Amino acid sequence: MTTHTTPFGRDAFQRLVLTMVAYLPLLANDMGRVAADTKAYLYLDPGRLLARAPYMWHPEVALGTVTHQNIGYLWPVGPFFWFGEALGLPDWIAQRLWLGSVLLAAGLGMRWFLRTLGWRGSALLVSSLAYMLSPYLLNYVDRHSVILLPWAGLPWLMGLTVRALRTKGWRHAAVFGLVALTVGGVNASSLLLVGIGPLVWLVWCGLERSASWSRIIGTASRIGVAFVATGVWWMVGLAVQAQYGLPTLRLTENYKVVSDAATAPELFRGLGYWYFYGQGRLGAWIEPATSYTRWALPLSFALPLLALLVAVVVRFRHRSHALMLMVVGLLVGIGAHPYDGPSPLGRLFREWTLSDTGLALRSTPRALPLSILGTSMLLGAGVAALGRWRPRWEQPAAIGLCLLVVANLSPLWQGEILGRLVQRPEEVPSYWHAAAAHLDAQGDATRVLEIPGSDFAAYRWGNSGDPVLPGLMDRSHVARELIPQGSPASAALLVALDAEIQEGRFDPDSLAPMAQLLGAGDVVYRADLQFERFRTPRPDDLWADLRDAPGFENPIGFGSPAANVAGPERPLVDQHTLSRSPTAEHPAPAVVLPVSDPQPILRLADPTRPIVLAGDAVGLLAAAGEGLLEPGRPILFSASFSDDAAAIQGLNLAQSRLVLTDTNRKDAHRWGTIRETTGYTERLDETPTAGDLSEHRLPVLPEHTGTRTVARQEGIRVDATAYGNPVTFTPGDRPFHAVDGRVDTAWSVGAFNDVVGERLDLHLDRPTPVGHLLVLQASSQGQNRWITDLRVHLNDRWIDVILDTSSRTMPGQRVNLPGEEVSDIGLEVLGTDVGVLNHYAGVTGVGFAEVMVDGVTADETIFLPTDLTDAMGADAGSEIVVLLTRQRSNPLDPIREQPERAMDRTVTIPWNRTFLLRGDARLSATAADDLIDHPSGPFARSSGSLAGDLRSRARAAFDENPATAWQTPIGDPVGHSLTVFHAEAQQFSDLSLTYRADSLHSVPTKLLLVGDGGPVGTVELPGTPRNPANGIITVDLSVPPFTSRTLTIEILEVAKRQTMNWYSGLPDILPVAIVEVHDGPNTAPVRPWYDSGCRDDLLKVDGHPVEIRISGSISDALARRPLKINPCGPALRLADGEHRLAGTAGVESGVDIDRIVLTSAPTADPGADPLPTITTIHTSRTDLTVEVGRSDTPVWLVLGQSLNDGWSLQDEAGMDHGPPTLVDGYANGWLINPGQTAATYRLRWLPQRTVWAALYLSLATALICLAVAIRGRMDTGSPDIERPEFVNPIRRRCLLGQRPALAIGLAVGAFAVLNLPAWPITGAGIGVVTALGLWGRLPHRLTSTLAVAFMSVAAGLIAIEQIRFRHPRDFVWPLFFEQYHVVGVLAILCLAGAAVEALLEYRVRR
DSSP, X not given: OOOOOOGGXXXXXXXXXXXXXXXXXXXXXXXXXXXXXXXXXXXXXXXXHHHHTTOSEETTBTTSEEOSSGGGGGTTHHHHHHHHHHTTOOHHHHHHHHHHHHHHHHHHHHHHHHHHTTOOTHHHHHHHHHHHTOGGGGGTTTTOGGGHHHHHHHHHHHHHHHHHHHSOSSHHHHHHHHHHHHHHSSOHHHHHHHTHHHHHHHHHHHHHTSSOHHHHHHHHHHHXXXXXXXXXXXXXXXXXXXXXXXXXXXXXXXXXXXXXXXXXXXXXXXXXXXGGGOBOSSSBSSTTHHXXXXXXXXXXXXXXXXXXXXXXXXXXXXXXXXXXXXXXXXXXXXXXXXXXXXXXXXXXXXXXXTSHHHHHTOOGGGGHHHHHHHHHHHHHHHHHHHHHHOHHHHHHHHHHHHHHHHHHTHHHHHTOSSOGGGEEESSOOHHHHHHHHHHHTTOSSSEEEEESOOSSEEETTEEEESOSHHHHOSSOEXXXXXXXXXXXXXXHHHHHHHHHHHXXXXXXXXXXXXXXXXXXXXXXXXXXXXXXXXXXXXHHHHHHHHTTOTTBOOOEEESOOOOOOOOTTSOOOSHHHHHSOTTOOOOOSEEEEEBSSOOOSEEEEOTTSOEEEESOHHHHHHHHHTTOOOTTSOEEEGGGGTTOHHHHXXXXXXXXXXXXXXOSBOOOBBOSSSSSOBOOOOBTTOOOOTTOTTBOOOOOSOOOTTOSBEEEEESEEEEESOOBOSSSOOGGGOGGGGXXXXXXXXEEEOTTSOOTTOEEEEEEEEEEXXXXXXXXXXXXXXXXXXXXXXXXXXXXXXXXXXXXXGGGSTTOEEEEOOOOEEEEEEEEEEEETTOOOSOXXXXXXXXEEEEEXXXXXXXXXXXXXXXXXXTOOSOOOOEEEEEEEOOOOOTTSTXXXXXXXXXXXXXXXXXXXXXXXXXXEEEOXXXXXXXXXXXXXXXXXXXXXXXXXXXXXXXXXGSOOTTOOEEOOSSOOTTOEXXXXXXXXXXXXXXXXXXXXXXXXXXXXXEEEEETTEEEEEEEOOOOOBOTTTSEEEEEOOOOOEEEEEEXXXXXXXXXXXXXXXXXXXXXXXXXXXXXXXXSSOOOOOOSEEEOOOBSSSEEETTEEOOEEEEEEHHHHHTTOOEEEEESSSOEEXXXXXXXXXXXXXXXXXXXXXXXXXXXXXXXXXXXXXXXXXXXXXXXXXXEEEEEOOBSSOXXXXXXXXXXXXXXXXXXXXXXXXXXXXXXXXXXXXXXXXXXXXXXXXXXXXXXXXXXXXXHHHHHHHHHXXXXXXXXXXXXXXXXXXXXXXXXXXXXXXXXXXHHHHHHHHHHHHHHHHHOTTOHHHHHHHHHHHHHHHHTSSOTTHHHHHHHHHHHHHHHHHHHHHHHHOOOOSTTGGGGGGGGHHHHHHHHHHHHHHHHHHHHHHHHHO
């Protein structure tokens, strides 16, 4: 290497430059702001995080959980931030120093590695900067910087590998182990992927014969021993997590998501990681992605292309190693791309990712540091070769190249490297500190439940990633987050509770009983969330439900109550916002709701009075809302005993409460968001959708006959390839809706996705001659795509059909069939009117509202679990409760179809019993106005009103209430009208009108007034959009007096106000709101109470109408809060066996029957006996000792933490009581018998013993390695130096004879074909070129020249296409250029041939 002593080549100067570049820009970025990097608790309280890190069981999190790689924070990241805290550094400075240190470690490591190889001079700085400032770091720097540690450590590991190979002894292997220990504790997969580099280096050294194989094997063995011994702490941690924790990897991104972005050109420029292209509602997940898909695109390709050009014209020692590192890094990064058609090797990897082990290595782009290291070596070698050829040019070239490297990471210098959307201020608001202090003061016998859940903790004041409250207090905390923690049971319970809150079905009566069950002494309402980011509940709306919820002491607010208003990026002005009263009360930003009579986390329960529930966590939540839970009564799921029916009989059935619910449904689940994650109820014989990698079902309860709630379909059974959209689950789009006889329901599929190949399959109960189908297409809100080409499958044959416009309107298009007997009918989508698109954002799904099969009707009922009733013997006098709940969505979200229009259930009753009926109903969002009109009139009607809000109906404009208004639907208000009807003609004079002018509504500028005889005049209004004083404006309607029975006001013109639709991002026109029409005559009275009277058209039992009455306050009715259902007749007498209960759809009856409760009282209930006392003697995270007072009968000892088989209970005699039993829906329970004297029990989480052993072993090994590193043999080997020099790339050089060259060419060709099977001729051509080059018949640098050419073509075409079409940056952005991926692969395969040629060239030169 060059040895010029210019300032650029001096060691001290280079280190100074690297240090300044690493730290100064980061310190200048967003000063005073903390990015949501890694873990919020590193900044909030690093000492607490460090103290907890050695424990794999964390009782303070998620009802108790096995942590996922938290143990890795023991070193080095935890101590780093703890030290910063000890020095009093502000969090933002500590963070910048951490990130700068990671960058500096990468740069200095690259420099040290190259010096180990004998490099000197300016080339060192160029290569070091190129590695340190690679765009690769943008994928992780502001959110997951610990993933960059293996990247920063790779050059150190490579240098140690080189030194270990040329120097005998253990010193360098020991240091290798210490470096691996430092960079690999948090993310093992990243370490393993970069660990391919040292392995490849050793193998390549063996192939080029620069070291003997025996020496290589010895070196690898020593390194392997040191690596395993120092890393056993995190390896054991991973093993414990895999055995005792949730399958976290399966609940995050699947491999297809990773694979889709990993195209060869994107990986070549250091990107290609799926998260980089992500788009949230507020903007890019990684903000620099915008630049790198636009103006920064050319330079990000130009630098690695320059490196490839160097590979063509420069020869230097280890050129072949650099090329092979690039090849391996890129091919591993590509993995199984394209996912649906990978190479044979990629296919093997794709199948491997379906296993837990393979899925752990799904993030294949994390192998890119290998390629980046090779690219950086080439850039440095180019400078060194130039310096050897023209010494005066070396320094200017080095300076220019360094500037290009720096420019290529432009976000570092533009202040964008730490995303604006993932930052918070240095100081967390003081009200959170005050709330935490208050909560800690309440003691640790109970935990804190925080609501609502959120995908990530994004607050109005900043984004912390993790909830801030656990970082400010010592007390145990539980809150719903995107990635579930705990156990399947505890995760399901938390999901059930939070989903009701998120999706607008929250029952305030359920919250306090659930808090008691969860051992929560306080519920914290975080009202300061940035709710528009993840569409979490609106703070004012949820507070309206919480403030009067029963079972709590007076709420305690922290911070001043204030409106939480959505930000300008995504205003979120929709039906929820507009339906809220202007006088709605604002909550404090943090509110503590103390639970009355809380249950402690560690408690006892009475086994003689169990609550046995047939269902799951959703049923448990419903039971809580109905007051069926009682402290001290253990809750047992019947499915837990499904493999032992005798165990049910062994319960004290006489004093049991048996609850039969329509839960524990057989349904699908997704985990990519916290809303709309549950699929429709499937049939027992239905199989999960094939190929849906985003769907993962967490098994909570054993599956046996009768444990599940399932759909039972007769006449026609329906399946589909998919439904809804690929991100969430929308049960309202389920397949059966295509044959249910209702045109207001539909099977819909492919929202913002391709639909060609999607299929609906109808299975008839028996072969039936079918002469025709009547097909009506689905039409959703804003429908903009229709099926045009349909293939109808009939058993084993098919016919193709063109669907015309008649299929889009009632009654549908008739499709004539041969009339033969068929048992299976399939409808496959072959084409749509929009054709094939690159991007389907904003494109609606397609489907069928109704497929009518000639002569066949379909019927469906939801069949409740029978495992509990099947296990019953003779009537033991138990209390029986049948609890049925309609699956529904919030009508204020009109984009969501109702999963069930009406409830239809079949339940098996174990004994002949009499049942009392009660329940909840709501007025339908589509209820006719006359259901709530006062019978005396007058009556108000309108052409339309705000969807889902009964309070925005026409009557609101005549109720003399300034808090209500008639609101037109969202969309253009022009043409909408409002009419009031009087019984007799009235004199209208001095009319005036009040409208809302609050910036949330369009305002009328021209109105037409119409009476019985026709128009009476038009009125021009000023159209003032905002009145800051009170948000309303009153104007006179200057028309002549007139007499009429009716008054109609039609909107002719408006001053439009627009907002952004949250789902589509397109503009919506906001409605007009008429607060009051002052019409002179008497206004429409409002009835104070709603009473339906006895109706027999709402509910049937076994086909017979049951008269019921629905009643409640009119305010509850209009707000669609639950109204009470009471029977009008005698109690129901139900014989043992099956019974079917069916409600009427609210769209027809005006009333939604949402819950039915049937209760049969127990024969006798002697009440509860006092439970013994329980005292905690010793407690730690994984070890508790308790004393239970005397008891003549057994009791349940309940540890209110997530059920986990790692827990063990031992009594004083040392007897192990076996694994815990699922109690209370999530907790660990053991049935114990203390006896006549108090007894002591010890609870231990046993896997922690293995964790401690691994930690001590790794610590001891690390100390040994440290001692060996200090006292071991220094690097005695001399580098194999060969100064870089330019070569003639078109020169021919015979390296091998004909046969050896042909053999090598065949091997390279086979390798190319294996990686590019779709282009076998091209792959074989690479082998031919390689063989002819080795034989001297072609230029010896032709393969590397072809690599430059192919990658340049790919890069150029991508840049040109992006300039022409301006493809939007989104997850699918790399797929816009999918056709160029194969060109990039060709370049990589040519590089492989070049690496082999370089290896053989070295062997020949030696």
